[in-house]
Amino acid sequence: MWVKAVEIIVSPILAFVIGLFFMGLARKITARIHWRYGPPITQPLIDVIKLFTQRSVSHGLLFDMGVILSLAGSIALVLFIPFGGICPLESSGGLLVILYLMLLIPLGLALSGGEGANPNISIGISRKLMLSLGYEVPFLLAVLAIMTHYHTISAVDVVRAQEGFRWALFSWPLVLPGLAYLMILPAMLGLRPFEVVQAPQEIASGPMVEYGGKYLALVQIEHALAVFVTIALFVDLFLGGASNPFFFFLKMCVIFLLGMFVNAVFPRFRIEQAVRFLWRWPTALAFVGLVFTLLAR
Template sequence: MRILWFVLSPLMALAVGLFFLGLSRRFMARIQWRVGPPLYQPLIDILRQFTQKSVSHGPLFDLGVVLSLASSFIVVLFMPLGGTAPLSSSGGLLAVLYLMLLGPLGIALSGGEAANPNVSIGISRKLILAVGYEVPFLMIVLALMTYYGTISIGEIVAAQRESASAIASFPLVFSGIAYLLILPAMLGVRPFEVVGAAQEISSGPAAEYGGPYLALATIQHGLTMFIGISLFVNLLWGGASNPVVFFLKMLVVFAFGFWVNAAFPRLRVEQAVRYLWRWPTLIAFVGLILVATIGR
């Protein structure tokens, strides 16, 4: 069963990630009173990009983007997607926190070799934004790990299944709210879209990507969305007992994230960090204090 999940969960992440990419375009189009592209448009785009002859700036340019996508798949292996996580006993949530960084870091290294200032500005913005949302995010994660007394995602999910899901229980409701407030920043959608701002810095880190590179970067973007949302579902919404329920829960969270995306304009990176360090941090901090003092 575990072996099966090794293959199944990356495939599920890939499919759902791409579905989310297509759905987000469709969703945005409908909010803007357009028809929008077909749901499978990202597949067509990726196929097109995959067969285009692009340019390479060097070995690191290739390796970085491969590393980025591979590490995103590895993060998925730590995630119980309505079943058991294939890599459940290899470092737990702490390893996930670290592995989640490898995605942006791979893109950053690869983009660095492209020798393009647009890319560098994008990466600088990405890292600043990450520092912005990591403050509340770490508080949320620490509150959860302290509350349940474990660093394993699987055990957190199991503990929630015994009692109520975290977002519906008393001290952790603060963490849940804070997570919802930072979710758009973690997914990289508006108002926190400043990293890949197409109009200012020519889509930032992806400015030099064409062809297969862009295809891989697009898939990685889909997986990032998948990971951000599935972390929420697992850690705060009690996970699920089978993949279908898990997917439905993800869909609800996704709809929330993209409703925000459609409703807000883009923030400057300082404004974004200022926001992230104000309300979400405050709420997450209250949650953490409550967990540390009251406990379970």
């Protein structure tokens, strides 16, 4: 029992640290590609600590509760993700619960941002919801293909079925859903060419424009957890997870670097271009892969 209690406490902390590391690494890699030095990798952690010491302004109860709902959804989601043999809630719903919890994050930010009554927030939230609708269709099809192929809704069982380098990404029925997930990863992470939600040059960071102090710090923490969850879920479903956290982290780094190379060289889509792309190629690949998986049963 005490082991589970320790895992429940340690898992969100590890996810937070890894997510902040990736956020700092993203800024450093982009700067280097652009021939700049860039900030230190620890800058996101420094920013979070600094923000908690600054004055905060609330716009009402929904403004506060939306941020808390989004952060709580991310923390709960981390507890269902296998991470190198650590999964505190492995027997409590599996992939179905993960799918439900992933809907809470954008809804929480939408509730909070709507209370801010800023036009830039409204534009950013509408873009976020449309983008979510764009990538959730191929994401759901890819997850359905995984559940159908392995005859389980447990993420832990999916990882165990891929032991011995029998990774789903390189097995015939699941290679297409795996490629579809790879294609939507930048959209799920908010990287270019899908950086339409914040778009600092257009809408002044969109949903973030009214956040300051502890509210912005909590949003940054939520984003760090979301980065961890998005990449870790791909590693679990298509790269077989790992037997220990170190090798799991190495796999996450490889996937994140692929996304960063795309982020550094591609311009930003318009929202209609982003949704059109997501509903075309990734959705087609995931759907065909699901059909092949059903036929191979």
